[in-house]
Amino acid sequence: MAEQTTTGAGDTGATGYDPQKVEAKWQNRWAEARVFETEADPSKPKYYVLEMLPYPSGTMHMGHMRNYAIGDVVARVKRMRGFNVLHPMGWDAFGLPAENAAIKNNTHPRVWTNNNIAQFQRVLRRFGFSYDWRREISTCEPEYYRWNQWFFLRMLEKGLAYRKNSRVNWCPKCCTVLANEQVVNGGFCWRHEDTRVEAREIEQWFLKTTAYSDQLLDDLKQLEGGWPERVILMQQNWIGKSQGAKVKFGVADAAGAGPIEIFTTRIDTIYGATAIILAPAHPLLAKLLAGSSARADAEPKLAKMRQTSVKTEDLATLEKEGFFTGRYAINPFNEQRIPIWVGNFVLMEYGTGAIMAVPAHDARDLEFCRKYKLPVRVVIQPLEGEELIAEKMTEPFDEHTQGKLVNSGPFNGLSPVEAIAKMAAFAEQKGFGQAETIYRLRDWGISRQRYWGTPIPVIYCPKDGMVAVPDKDLPVLLPPNPKLTGEGESPLAGTAEFVNTTCPKCGGAARRETDTMDTFVDSSWYFYRYCDPHNDKAPFESAKVAYWFESAGAGPAGIDQYIGGITHAILHLLYSRFWCKVMRDLGLVRHDEPIARLFTQGMVQKGGVAMSKSRGNVVGAEEMAQKYGADTGRLYTLFAAPPEKDLEWSEESIEGSWRFLNRVYRLIERHASAVRGLKDANVGAAAASLKEKTLLRKVHQTLRRVTSDFETRWHFNSAIALIMEVTNDIYAQEPLEQGVRPEVRKEVLELLTLMLAPMTPHLAEELWEMMGHTEGLWKTGWPAFNQELAREDEVEIVVQVGGRVRGRVKVTAGAGEEEVVKLALADAGVAHHADGKRIVKKVFVRDKLLNLVVAG
């Protein structure tokens, strides 16, 4: 950066534009005038625009910046449009990196976090984003996390928070649970790369997201149009509703074991079942194996299966393996004995942990049965094509939309769809099964054996058992000086002054819960807290939330525009939706969905990969502001790519944005004195010269298109292109002194400035002031374009012969077909191709095109 002397903002030679000075000046003015501070005001339509809150770690780079630049354009446009805009910012301040950094640097997570927050905040202020900083929140502060605890207690009361054993990744060296992301190289600990992660059962806290499975799925309909389709689809898949049936198979010869319940979506194929396959962790397995001849062989195989990592990607590539238990199940439909196997691919967590294998009609079952030489039985024959022969099948016939049942007793001849309904009803009538819907969605495990998170407000008393911390004792504070080693159990468990407490019920000695909450809890409801950030009686006042979320603004209830990366398409957004529904059922809010409109912006990349500290490819936002100024940085991130697409950072291209802003500055600087003394331009002023007409027409046409690009299409890049174009056109009319009256110059230059204002607000304010305004631009509304001035009175019509462009003719706007055809035929290029040929058809599009279709 030091050798950078002659380009960029360091060069003051050719222009008076000094972004450092201009930006500091206007940031101060805005702060003094409290321009961005908002209060709920029912007399004005509201607009809530929000960017996902950052995790303050590392350096703030242009990837972050792009997110906020997009949000800020929206906030500023809406403000200019007269909306009461809520645009807050805060910090996702709890989390593992803080804890690890603290261990490494021998400091406290709070110190590390607050340093980062200070730095992030400085950079955001440097970019002039229009936040109401009075509403800033930091999730690691007790004033915030006490409400996490409060919500947890409400969920505990409603049975939505509970404890159960669950299977987790366990590192025997760390003696702690690892998140899936911390399992590396196909099953090893990230901190001990020679140590294989084990699957373990430990007690954890869960939130019952599954209680809302149907609502989370059904309410996605409310989001159609407001959310990207792919996010809706991803959530749909994640919830994974599956309609099928459960059927109980009796067990032959094994005293006390059974029945085994299986789940299937294809009960119509049940006569083709040739085995039952259990998950290795199936609870009936022990009883089945007891006394079985297969027991000795089974033990080592089971041990191997159980030890395998629970990381899902690994499961997918795992070789299918299984073994016979030595036992048989009885198919309740036909009393047939089929062997019971164990398969490493059967998941205990999904369905019932047991499946029926129908090799003729399921790919995975066929693979398994061929490998272990289990029989194949065809029970559905296709209506068309060759008859299936079990012995020859190399591919399953898994269509359910066609075919008819065979070898299926009384159900023969039915279509699979009919059979699914009839057989489920039959099973229910006979008492061995029923139709059932299951979900892939699981409850949300929130326990973390970490320090830097919200303590779970629960106490264990030897006498009273688990006792909730009473509301009046909230917040349960994190102890200030924990021993952080990154090893052993939860750091809180090793901090005596935290653990040892008294039971709220009996007053006797008791122990606190030592796990903390997943940090996704923090971000599940933070956007409500912005509405009432300093409330110490409740998470928020419902009336305030009602104004910002529920009063008629730009659309349906919820945040009017939420902006963030696609990476959060599932977890954060699903948890937030869940939280909203819980809050609604607690009577705190009245809406079903927290986010009305979602925009997923692309990432900023360098070298084809997302910017990140570990890759060493970050472009620091602060350096960018120092070199070119915030406005250039903002403009460039908006210009270089459409907001939803990834943007490859180019150090060369940003020069173009810098040059453009200088160009605008010079233009207005040149005419400022001529324009300064004038009253507000008369927008309707008729043009007196061709030059005036050209300029006014162009600028109003541009305004029309920029308005739609900003508001409805979000094409910021093409809006900027249009503004650049109009700037070039103004330059082309220089010297404006000749033939353009000052009031027309004022009109044109002011509109140019106002169009730039949402993107380069500091420069726009400066130019506005240079043109003689004593009141800030922030008080000015978005200009309306003048239809009359924008109108073209002469248009160029493209003339095609046989669909190929052969000429152009200029006509008065609205000219009729006959006139255009006459002119077209007089055009040399057109005549050359059309003369002597018969015109069989004329296609005429008014003011646009004429296509003469010729014969031969």
Added chain:
RNA sequence: GCGGGAGUGGCGGAACUGGCAGACGCGCAAGACUUAGGAUCUUGUGGCCGAAAGGCCGUGGGGGUUCGAGUCCCUCCUUCCGCACCA
């Protein structure tokens, strides 16, 4: 395997409901101004043929609909992302 995007000059990208492909910017080239230019301004810049006028080709490949297709339909290819032994 399932689901969803994306494919346009040397590069980033425009092209709204089918109607001049390549706007705007970067880069590159030439010129003006200048002691100088990496500042600024002007001009040019998809490919091929041609001195020029002009012509032909051209939006991943192939096919189709249409007076007319980057845009609609079919098909194939490439690539990115999400989920993934989901019963």
